[in-house]
Amino acid sequence: MxxxxxxxxxxxxxxxxxxxxxxxDIRFVHDVLFPYAHDQLPEYVNTHSAQPDVAEQIDAVRRELGDPDASLDSVIETLLYWIETDQKKTSLKALQGMMWADGYQRGAFQxxxxxxxxxxxxxxxxxxxxxxxxxxxxxxxxxxxxxxxxxxxxxxxxxxxxxxxxxxxxxxxxxxxxxxxxxxxxxxxxxxxxxxxxxxxxxxxxxxxxxxxxxxxxxxxxxxxxxxxxxxxx
Structure with missing residues (x-):
């Protein structure tokens, strides 16, 4: 009551x-935004890795892993794991924001x-x-x-x-x-x-x-x- x-x-x-x-609706985040970022992340990081704001977050993931020489594949694997386990990592949030901005602007979702x-x-x-x-x-x-x-x-x-x-x-x-x-x-x-x-x-x-x-x-x-x-x- x-x-x-x-x-x-x-x-x-x-x-x-x-x-x-x-x-x-909480399902919008979990059923739309998170899956979109998960699907787009490997290609997005590979394609934009030289872009300064993306490179900054890649380096942040490497610091989190304690391995400054971690491969891009390892970074991507870590980011995907963080999405799958709903971890509130600052570097992941920043990259998700970039991917969501792209998705919103392209009309992939509202x-x-x-x-x-x-x-x-x-x-x-x-x-x-x-x-x-x-x-x-x-x-x-x-x-x-x-x-x-x-x-x-x-x-x-x-x-x-x-x-x-x-x-x-x-x-x-x-x-x-x-x-x-x-x-x-x-x-x-x-x-x-x-x-x-x-x-x-x-x-x-x-x-x-x-x-x-x-x-x-x-x-x-x-x-x-x-x-x-x-x-x-x-």
């Missing part, structure tokens, strides 16, 4: 939203959004609310998804983006860092996520919290919850 949110008197000035399971998301984001932005994204995916990946979404380019609606460089999503200090970056009282910031542990961190940092309970998500008793953005009244 979900708790009905009461935000009418909260004076929300900014909304920080998660992506996977909140604005976007960023998925639940139908209730874009209308509410536009409404909040028009009402003067500041909108931000906080996701474990890189800032580049966030901008690509919202910039090439099924609802068109939504990036003009957002005032900023945060990834794990600001801190782990289940740690209080990450939300304190975000609050400091926004320059707003924590109580005037609403954090949206489907993950209770993330909401716990945000609440302990003083933010307002709201759980999105999409298909496959279990509602937690500790936070107000809704099934869609349509139910959020600011």
């Amino acid at each position: 979900m708790n009905t949110p009461d935000l009418a008197d909260a004076n929300i000035r900014a909304v920080v939203t998660d992506i996977e399971g909140t604005t976007t 960023g998925h959004l639940y139908a209730d998301v874009a209308p509410r984001l536009r409404q909040w932005a028009e009402a003067g609310k500041k909108l931000y994204v906080y996701s474990s995916g890189s800032v580049q990946a966030q901008k690509l998804l919202f910039g090439h979404s099924v609802e068109g380019d939504l990036t003009p609606l957002f005032s900023g983006y945060f990834d794990t460089h600001i801190g782990h999503k289940r740690e209080i200090k990450a939300y304190r860092h975000i609050t400091a970056e926004l320059g707003l009282p924590a109580a005037s910031i609403l954090f949206l996520s489907d993950v209770v542990e993330e909401l716990d961190g945000a609440r302990q940092a003083g933010m307002q919290t709201l759980q999105l309970v999409r298909e496959g998500t279990q509602a937690g008793a500790e936070h107000a919850s809704v099934a869609s953005f349509d139910e959020i009244d600011l």
